[in-house]
Amino acid sequence: MDENYDVIVLGTGLTECVLSGLLSVDGKKVLHIDRQDFYGGELASLNLGQLYNKFRPSGQKPELRGRDRDWCVDLIPKFLMANGELTNILVHTNVTRYIEFKQIGGSYVYRNGRIAKVPSNQAEAISSSLMGIFEKRRMKQFLDYLTKWDDDDASTHGALDLDKNTMNEVYNYFRLENGTRDFIGHAMALWSNDDYLNEVARPTYERIILYGQSVAKYGKSPYIYPLYGLGELPQGFARLSAIYGGTYMLDTPIDEVIYDDDNKKFAGVKTKEGTAKAPIVIADPTYFPEKVKKTGQKVIRAMCILEHPVPNTHDLDSVQIVIPQNQVGRKNDIYIAVLSDVHCVVPKGYYLAIVSTIIETETPHVELEPAFKLLGPRLDTLMGIAEIYEPQDDGTASGIYISKSYDATSHFESATDDIKDLYFRVTGKPLVLEKLTEGLNGLDE
Amino acid sequence: MELKSYDKYRMSFAPPTTSVKLVLLGEAAVGKSSLVLRFVSNDFQENKEPTIGAAFLTQKCTIGERTIKYEIWDTAGQERFASLAPMYYRNAQAALVVYDITKPASFIKARHWVKELHEQASKDITIALVGNKHDLVEDDNDGDDSSLRKVSIEEGQKLADEEGLLFFETSAKTAYNVNEVFVGIGSKIPEAPLLKPQQPQATDGRIDLSTGTAPAADGCAC
Numbered sequence: 001m002d003e004n005y006d007v008i009v010l011g012t013g014l015t016e017c018v019l020s021g022l023l024s025v026d027g028k029k030v031l032h033i034d035r036q037d038f039y040g041g042e043l044a045s046l047n048l049g050q051l052y053n054k055f056r057p058s059g060q061k062p063e064l065r066g067r068d069r070d071w072c073v074d075l076i077p078k079f080l081m082a083n084g085e086l087t088n089i090l091v092h093t094n095v096t097r098y099i100e101f102k103q104i105g106g107s108y109v110y111r112n113g114r115i116a117k118v119p120s121n122q123a124e125a126i127s128s129s130l131m132g133i134f135e136k137r138r139m140k141q142f143l144d145y146l147t148k149w150d151d152d153d154a155s156t157h158g159a160l161d162l163d164k165n166t167m168n169e170v171y172n173y174f175r176l177e178n179g180t181r182d183f184i185g186h187a188m189a190l191w192s193n194d195d196y197l198n199e200v201a202r203p204t205y206e207r208i209i210l211y212g213q214s215v216a217k218y219g220k221s222p223y224i225y226p227l228y229g230l231g232e233l234p235q236g237f238a239r240l241s242a243i244y245g246g247t248y249m250l251d252t253p254i255d256e257v258i259y260d261d262d263n264k265k266f267a268g269v270k271t272k273e274g275t276a277k278a279p280i281v282i283a284d285p286t287y288f289p290e291k292v293k294k295t296g297q298k299v300i301r302a303m304c305i306l307e308h309p310v311p312n313t314h315d316l317d318s319v320q321i322v323i324p325q326n327q328v329g330r331k332n333d334i335y336i337a338v339l340s341d342v343h344c345v346v347p348k349g350y351y352l353a354i355v356s357t358i359i360e361t362e363t364p365h366v367e368l369e370p371a372f373k374l375l376g377p378r379l380d381t382l383m384g385i386a387e388i389y390e391p392q393d394d395g396t397a398s399g400i401y402i403s404k405s406y407d408a409t410s411h412f413e414s415a416t417d418d419i420k421d422l423y424f425r426v427t428g429k430p431l432v433l434e435k436l437t438e439g440l441n442g443l444d445e
Numbered sequence: 446m447e448l449k450s451y452d453k454y455r456m457s458f459a460p461p462t463t464s465v466k467l468v469l470l471g472e473a474a475v476g477k478s479s480l481v482l483r484f485v486s487n488d489f490q491e492n493k494e495p496t497i498g499a500a501f502l503t504q505k506c507t508i509g510e511r512t513i514k515y516e517i518w519d520t521a522g523q524e525r526f527a528s529l530a531p532m533y534y535r536n537a538q539a540a541l542v543v544y545d546i547t548k549p550a551s552f553i554k555a556r557h558w559v560k561e562l563h564e565q566a567s568k569d570i571t572i573a574l575v576g577n578k579h580d581l582v583e584d585d586n587d588g589d590d591s592s593l594r595k596v597s598i599e600e601g602q603k604l605a606d607e608e609g610l611l612f613f614e615t616s617a618k619t620a621y622n623v624n625e626v627f628v629g630i631g632s633k634i635p636e637a638p639l640l641k642p643q644q645p646q647a648t649d650g651r652i653d654l655s656t657g658t659a660p661a662a663d664g665c666a667c
Contacts (some may be wrong), residue, residue, distance in 0.1 A: 019645050038529050038531075039531075067564075069531070087654060090654060091654050091655055094655075096653075096654045096655055097501070098532060099532075099649070101652050101654055102650050102651055102652060103652060218652055224652060224654075227651075228532075228535065232532055233548060235530040235531070235532040236532065238523075238530060239521060239523070239532065239533075242521035242522055242523045243519075243521045245522075247522065247525070247526075248522075248523045248525075248526060248528035249526040249528060250526065250527065250528040251527065251528075252526070273526070342650070413541065
């Protein structure tokens with residue numbers, strides 16, 4: 001199959017599959033290869049056999065009900081913001097036709113030794129145990145201020161400037177308590193550490209608005225989740241790419257990367273199927289280890305199998321729990337993503353809790369203890385540590401465009417930023433979603 | 446007024462139209478897309494390019510009292526390097542395994558796809574084995590050595606019997622037996638799953654992203 005392509009894509013993680021889909025819709029001839037025999041790379045949802053092979057190849061496996069494929073265990077705990085960019089891309093590319101979504105039942109935050117629901121509406125805010133009565137009033141003033149803010153109308157700005165004042169100054173202005181700041185910054189703006197406090201307020205403002213819009217969309221929480229696991233997302237975009245002419249080869253290791261004469265520019269790859277040439281390659285960090293650098297951050301993730309809903313979450317079928325760093329004397333938040341058979345990722349009766357945080361000590365598993373305490377008895381716990389990589393350069397000189405590892409955040413907003421950034425670097429034009437819908441010709445039905 | 450109330454009356458007794466996800470499997474160039482094109486738009490294109498462009502095609506099919514809306518998923522070429530995703534098989538209620546009766550290799554591949562379906566798809570999937578390109582052997586006399594036919598009806602029927610499949614020989618070009626395939630599948634799909642949803646545990650609370658609507662509140666405890 002010696003052939004020429006416009007773009008070769010290596011790895012079938014979400015970032016690679018979305019780009020592959022977008023470029024195919026743009027009319028580019030795409031060859032998409034993965035060395036593994038399943039879709040998703042780091043974002044795969046593994047069945048039971050794959051899961052234990054990966055984390056405990058020679059160890060014990062507890063007696064679990066259901067067939068192998070009744071289990072779809074994500075390796076990375078993330079949810080989609082209902083009004084976030086990934087959701088927009090899904091809608092504008094019609095990939096929603098292949099994937100069904102459900103809400104996450106609720107969002108919880110840890111404060112003063114216990115968890116409480118992050119209010120999703122006025123009534124819940126009034127009855128919330130998160131704040132006292134006077135603090136609630138201050139919180140309401142703060143949120144009213146943000147929702148009324150209009151860039152073009154100085155009368156809505158009052159004494160503050162979101163582009164000049166730090167977030168700390170904004171909090172001070174509204175005299176919010178530290179615990180409330182923790183919950184706004186970490187459970188609503190979803191910052192995973194406190195660096196944002198001393199930066200200008202605008203990004204935090206935008207995140208809080210996104211949170212509010214996402215909650216408003218479907219009600220229970222700001223999050224949605226695909227039935228059968230996150231691994232459906234790369235598969236859906238891979239199908240989009242294939243429908244627009246993309247060629248797919250799984251289970252195909254790269255035998256050699258070919259460079260042109262001066263050995264600087266990417267020219268193609270050799271595989272068992274032959275040589276494929278293209279001036280551009282998009283790849284996840286594992287395909288070009290010599291061209292990426294460590295960010296210095298490592299993420300520990302624990303997949304916990306439970307036989308009960310998480311205590312104190314009103315027996316909800318799915319929740320997110322944020323443990324803000326300050327509340328447990330850490331620098332980085334701990335996230336817990338809980339799912340059940342309602343999202344078709346475990347057989348009935350089981351719950352899956354995925355715990356993650358950025359490692360701060362030599363004994364990372366101990367760092368997850370505050371989360372384990374909230375979960376109650378665990379049937380089994382599988383742990384893994386992942387290094388976070390990013391490319392050394394922007395790829396324009398070599399034609400080698402490398403994606404970033406999935407970070408420790410609880411949603412896909414940063415991953416979507418990387419997708420848009422890569423799209424811009426590869427095509428030289430910004431990604432305009434509305435145009436994309438026009439590009440999808442009337443072939444569907 | 447009368448007409449309106451009659452319509453209402455009729456609607457309330459009309460059997461509901463139910464969607465059936467049908468997937469296509471088979472070696473490249475056996476005519477999978479052509480069969481669907483014939484079924485959906487009663488059309489045939491000579492020298493059709495390999496599959497490009499359609500997410501899935503839909504076509505309604507009335508069988509006796511029931512109306513079935515087929516949602517037909519094409520492989521989009523992902524079968525070429527054995528790269529079909531689990532998503533493809535997920536919740537498929539019917540499958541066409543297509544081979545070319547003039548190409549023995551495509552019949553061997555059909556066995557492989559039947560096996561794959563038994564492993565990957567749901568247990569009660571209805572599978573039809575389809576030997577396509579019957580037009581190429583139409584004028585043949587039995588026992589003629591020069592025949593283009595390389596897979597006999599008996600071989601096809603035998604595989605179908607062994608595996609519990611429906612069996613048809615078709616021609617997408619002449620439309621021979623094409624509707625029969627879809628009617629045959631429709632009548633074999635059990636009535637019960639049509640009335641109640643495929644995945645009972647997953648039906649409530651699904652959201653439609655394209656319209657941004659959630660279903661009515663479902664008694665959540667919060």
